[in-house]
């Protein structure tokens with residue numbers, strides 16, 4: 001595994017095209033795209049890495065996986081009356097289906113769906129408490145205390161997040177937001193601004209991969225279902241292409257992170273901040289493809 005990761009890293013640094021960082025969040029736009037890290041957590045809990053695996057980065061939409069686990073823990077299957085389980089075929093911040101489908105987002109990984117999930121976690125308490133629940137869950141799953149919210153990134157997105165605000169108000173107009181839009185949005189922006197290293201993120205995926213010794217935070221059935229959603233919806237309108245290339249459940253974030261689950265075999269975290277046209281890590285997707293080819297971990 002060490003040799004595979006070294007060879008993937010060398011190959012990534014040979015490329016010229018790193019993609020472009022997320023331009024709509026100024027704090028992320030200014031990150032150097034030519035960075036790369038990969039960490040793999042194996043069944044014995046062993047962590048193997050290459051590149052900048054100890055450098056914290058903005059995990060952004062990857063937190064949607066953890067807020068989904070927390071929301072399902074809080075509300076159970078009731079959540080599915082507010083959000084669907086189908087791929088959207090549209091970009092992560094698209095408004096188009098929301099109007100057509102009367103305010104019920106297609107899945108919990110597009111922004112509208114994640115805003116609903118966060119709203120379900122917020123009801124009946126202060127934003128700080130909902131955020132603490134998400135952060136504590138992530139810390140517990142990664143078995144690491146050293147994970148923080150970057151306030152500058154949260155503020156940066158708050159200032160430029162007109163599209164997410166539109167989505168939240170649209171959800172509210174359809175009665176699918178229980179809290180004041182600004183409160184839900186503030187919680188959502190802070191959740192997205194959590195920073196982790198690939199080492200921590202790979203560890204955090206161990207429960208979803210069903211690895212021995214991983215914290216027991218969700219049942220096998222729930223893990224399978226979250227993995228199914230990651231496979232079908234985790235890369236937005238690039239989900240089919242990711243399944244075609246990699247053949248594993250994955251979740252991306254506009255910070256350039258990727259969480260990839262090989263059920264019963266490994267949890268993988270990859271980071272490279274330059275994005276492809278779907279808003280998923282450009283080099284990260286290449287690296288996941290190389291890893292899947294080298295290990296034959298595809299579920300197909």
Ligand code: GLN
Nearest residue numbers: 060061092111192253254
């Ligand atoms: N915070 C980002 C947003 O809402 C998350 C999107 C993403 O990572 N794809 O736009």
